[in-house]
Amino acid sequence: MAKRIDISDLNIYYGDFRAVADVTVSIEPRSVTALIGPSGCGKSTFLRSINRMHEVLPGARVEGKVSMDGQDLYGPDVDPVDVRRQIGMVFQRPNPFPTMSIYDNVAAGIRLNARKMKKSDLDALVERSLQGANLWREVRDRLNRPASGLSGGQQQRLCIARAIAVEPDVLLMDEPASALDPISTLAIEDLMTEMKERFTIVIVTHNMQQAARVSEQTGFFNLSAAGQPGRLIEFNSTEKIFSNPDEKATEDYISGRFG
Amino acid sequence: MSQTTGTLLSPPPVTGGSRRKGRLPRWAAWAVFGTALVLVAGIGLPAGLALALVVLFTGVLGTLALYVLSRVTENRRTATDRLVTCVVVGAFALAMVPLLSLVYEVVSRGIGRLDGEFFNSSLVGVIGEGGGAYHAIFGTLIITGLTALISVPIGLLTAIYLVEYGSGRLKKVITFLVDVMTGIPSIVAGLFAYALFAIFFGPGVRLGIAGAVALSVLMTPVFVRSAEEVLKLVPNELREAAYALGVPKWRTVVKIVLPTAVAGLGTGVTLAVARVIGETAPLLVTVGITNATNLNPFDGRMATLPVYAFYQLTQPGVPPEFAIDRAWTAALLLIALVMALNVVARLISRFFAPTTGR
Numbered sequence: 001m002a003k004r005i006d007i008s009d010l011n012i013y014y015g016d017f018r019a020v021a022d023v024t025v026s027i028e029p030r031s032v033t034a035l036i037g038p039s040g041c042g043k044s045t046f047l048r049s050i051n052r053m054h055e056v057l058p059g060a061r062v063e064g065k066v067s068m069d070g071q072d073l074y075g076p077d078v079d080p081v082d083v084r085r086q087i088g089m090v091f092q093r094p095n096p097f098p099t100m101s102i103y104d105n106v107a108a109g110i111r112l113n114a115r116k117m118k119k120s121d122l123d124a125l126v127e128r129s130l131q132g133a134n135l136w137r138e139v140r141d142r143l144n145r146p147a148s149g150l151s152g153g154q155q156q157r158l159c160i161a162r163a164i165a166v167e168p169d170v171l172l173m174d175e176p177a178s179a180l181d182p183i184s185t186l187a188i189e190d191l192m193t194e195m196k197e198r199f200t201i202v203i204v205t206h207n208m209q210q211a212a213r214v215s216e217q218t219g220f221f222n223l224s225a226a227g228q229p230g231r232l233i234e235f236n237s238t239e240k241i242f243s244n245p246d247e248k249a250t251e252d253y254i255s256g257r258f259g
Numbered sequence: 260m261s262q263t264t265g266t267l268l269s270p271p272p273v274t275g276g277s278r279r280k281g282r283l284p285r286w287a288a289w290a291v292f293g294t295a296l297v298l299v300a301g302i303g304l305p306a307g308l309a310l311a312l313v314v315l316f317t318g319v320l321g322t323l324a325l326y327v328l329s330r331v332t333e334n335r336r337t338a339t340d341r342l343v344t345c346v347v348v349g350a351f352a353l354a355m356v357p358l359l360s361l362v363y364e365v366v367s368r369g370i371g372r373l374d375g376e377f378f379n380s381s382l383v384g385v386i387g388e389g390g391g392a393y394h395a396i397f398g399t400l401i402i403t404g405l406t407a408l409i410s411v412p413i414g415l416l417t418a419i420y421l422v423e424y425g426s427g428r429l430k431k432v433i434t435f436l437v438d439v440m441t442g443i444p445s446i447v448a449g450l451f452a453y454a455l456f457a458i459f460f461g462p463g464v465r466l467g468i469a470g471a472v473a474l475s476v477l478m479t480p481v482f483v484r485s486a487e488e489v490l491k492l493v494p495n496e497l498r499e500a501a502y503a504l505g506v507p508k509w510r511t512v513v514k515i516v517l518p519t520a521v522a523g524l525g526t527g528v529t530l531a532v533a534r535v536i537g538e539t540a541p542l543l544v545t546v547g548i549t550n551a552t553n554l555n556p557f558d559g560r561m562a563t564l565p566v567y568a569f570y571q572l573t574q575p576g577v578p579p580e581f582a583i584d585r586a587w588t589a590a591l592l593l594i595a596l597v598m599a600l601n602v603v604a605r606l607i608s609r610f611f612a613p614t615t616g617r
Contacts, residue, residue: 056502058426085505095496099518109504112514159500166504 002029002200003069003086003169005050010064011229012042012049014057019045021229023064025219032192032201034211034238037221038253042230043204046221047172050202051087052080068169085113088168092175094155096147096162103143105158106130109166125165133161134191153184160191164199171195173203177210189214208254212242220250281333288325288341295321318349362594369591372584381562382550388581392589394552395567398467399596401556402546402563403536405471410478411528417479418486423512440480448476449541456545467556470546470563474535482531489523490516525607533600537593539565564593 005027012020020042027033035043048054049062052073066073073083096105106126110117117125126143130136135157139150147158156176163171173192177185185207192201192214205211211218219235234247245251296317303313322345329338381394417437421430452473456464493516501511517524547560548570554561568589575582 051503053499053503056499081505081507083505084503089499089503091496091499091503093496095494095500097497097500097515097519099515099521108501109506112501112504112506112510114510162500162504 002196002198004029005170005200005202006065006067007050008065010046010049010062010066012045012054013061013063015059018229020049020221021231023232025232025235027200027202028217029200030196030198031216032196032203032214033217033219034215035202035204035219035221036206036208036211036253037230037233038223039206040226040230041221041223043221044174045230046232047174047202047204048089050170051089051172052083053089055080085166086168087170087172088163088166090156090159090163090171090173090176093179094152094159096150096155096158098146098148100147101144102139102147102150102158105147106161106165108162113166129161129165130158132164132191132195133157134187134194135161151184153180153187156180156184156188157191160188164195168199170200170202173201175204175206178206185210208242212238218242220245220247220253222249222253281337283329283332287328291325291328292317292321295324318345318352322346322349365587365591365594368584369587369589372588373591377585377588381552383552385550386576387578390581390585392562392564392567392585392592394549395562395564395589396592397552397554398546398561399536399564399593401554402467402470402474402542402561403532405468405556406474406478406535407528407532409471409475410482410531413475414479414482414531415486415524417483418490419512419516421483421487422490423508423516437480437483440476441484443476445473445477445538446540446544449473449544451476452541452545465545465547465560466558467546467553467561470542470561471556473541473545474538477538477541478531478535481534482527485527485530486524489520489527492523493519522608522611525611526604529600529604529607533597533604536596536600537565539569542566543569564589564596568593 007026008024010020010023011018023046035047037043045054050066050073052062054060054062062074064074068086072078097108100108103126104111106129107122110122110125127136127140130139135154138154139158147155150158156179160171160176177188180188189210192203195201203211203215215238217235218238218241220233220241221230222233223230234241234245234250236246240246241250242254245254296313299308299313299316299320303316308316322342325345326338326342329341376389377391377393378396379393380389380391382390382392417433421433425433449470452469453464455472456466456469460466497515497519498511501515502508506514542563543566546563546566548566549560549562552562553559568586571582571586571589575586
């Protein structure tokens with residue numbers, strides 16, 4: 001299921017503005033890859049370009065190559081909708097569908113795509129996904145209640161359950177714990193450690209301890225000045241990044257001597 | 260240091276007189292206005308001052324007196340506060356005057372004929388007393404229903420285009436044209452519909468559906484505007500959440516955006532209907548009036564409540580008072596309908612709104 005992603009010479013634009021420049025990187029399957037860096041350096045933009053969510057904004061476009069197990073995701077005959085079915089995403093703010101129940105939220109990826117599935121299979125899928133997101137025990141007796149009644153941390157785990165219910169190969173997480181309290185954050189970090197057996201996970205985070213705790217590989221993004229595009233400064237094993245990075249900028253950022 | 264903090268946190272010393280002195284008692288405002296009323300009425304009424312002017316002068320005199328009194332006994336800020344409070348309350352009262360007087364007038368004159376016969380019979384063979392608006396009530400319901408049937412799909416699709424798909428010049432042009440359409444005088448809409456149907460059916464055509472077309476020219480832009488605002492309120496995060504699940508855009512709109520916005524859309528429909536249900540001029544030229552019941556909008560003249568009221572008032576026949584009574588009752592019924600629609604809009608937005616916990 002988990003697949004590897006190869007990115008080469010990726011340039012990402014908002015209209016005429018180049019937000020991210022010349023990124024070349026390989027993301028390993030069955031591992032957690034963390035992206036760190038200051039605000040506005042293009043981490044989230046880079047993340048969103050992996051599953052072609054970047055281009056839903058007006059004027060946004062991408063140059064370069066992104067491929068998943070050799071398949072070019074930006075090829076001329078590739079439907080972005082298909083890409084997004086294989087590469088799921090969890091956002092910074094929990095965004096369950098407010099009109100739907102907890103059950104319907106998890107089943108949303110199946111139902112909204114009008115995939116036919118037997119009720120019993122769907123029930124099993126919902127249970128499996130909620131268990132995968134470590135939420136099943138908390139919500140199993142109120143599956144038909146509105147999702148908006150859950151706490152923030154539960155909502156975020158519901159969003160993770162919703163994302164893994166469509167059985168993607170890769171899971172992108174854009175600061176998934178930044179709006180949550182430490183306990184919910186811990187729950188989500190534990191979850192990532194479990195989930196990397198099955199998925200390739202890429203996470204953007206501002207919390208460096210979090211990056212150090214959960215990831216195998218870490219990429220450091222930075223921009224040289226405001227108005228300049230963000231660049232991938234260093235990409236290395238997490239251990240090396242946090243103990244003995246190759247680049248001076250990485251070390252400055254990690255040790256807090258930044259700018 | 261700790262001493263300063265202590266002084267800052269402790270409540271200001273209450274030394275009886277000095278604080279109480281600069282403060283008017285609660286009943287002071289009422290007393291001032293009461294005195295002003297007694298004064299103005301005492302001097303004015305014997306001198307033949309109209310009741311409305313007595314109230315007006317009382318308001319002005321009371322406000323001034325309260326301000327001066329407060330300025331003398333209290334401080335300047337409180338005095339300004341009282342002045343502005345008086346002005347705001349006065350403005351509110353002024354705005355309520357036409358509403359209350361209109362409702363009072365229509366209810367008091369129209370309630371007399373609000374009987375079973377009014378709802379059960381048309382005007383066929385009625386000369387003088389009796390008769391009803393059965394035909395006009397159903398005419399209004401049918402024509403307004405048809406109007407909604409035409410306007411809601413067009414308006415909703417336009418709003419979806421503007422919010423979800425439109426970009427660049429075409430979007431700007433459509434927005435501009437919708438704005439222009441909002442300002443079309445209703446008689447022009449009526450003449451447009453009349454001219455349109457005259458092409459097919461010849462001059463002098465009178466059809467219920469023509470009235471519905473005329474009204475939908477008025478209703479569509481109103482609904483487009485409100486639907487556009489409601490769709491914009493749907494958080495973008497929900498659209499992104501759906502895209503990230505691999506849901507195509509059109510399905511996201513149908514399954515996520517519209518259900519989330521359904522309460523606002525329902526409110527928009529009812530308010531837009533309320534906006535056109537009382538239109539008279541376009542129906543006058545497109546639908547005309549009839550004394551008999553005609554419930555087929557594709558066949559000849561129909562009666563509608565506003566036009567019914569208009570004709571009962573302008574051509575009451577002899578003796579006139581019975582027709583004029585019917586006109587008032589029709590007006591009352593129309594107001595009640597609009598009010599009911601507003602209540603329905605409220606209920607829709609309460610019951611269909613997605614529950615946002617937390």
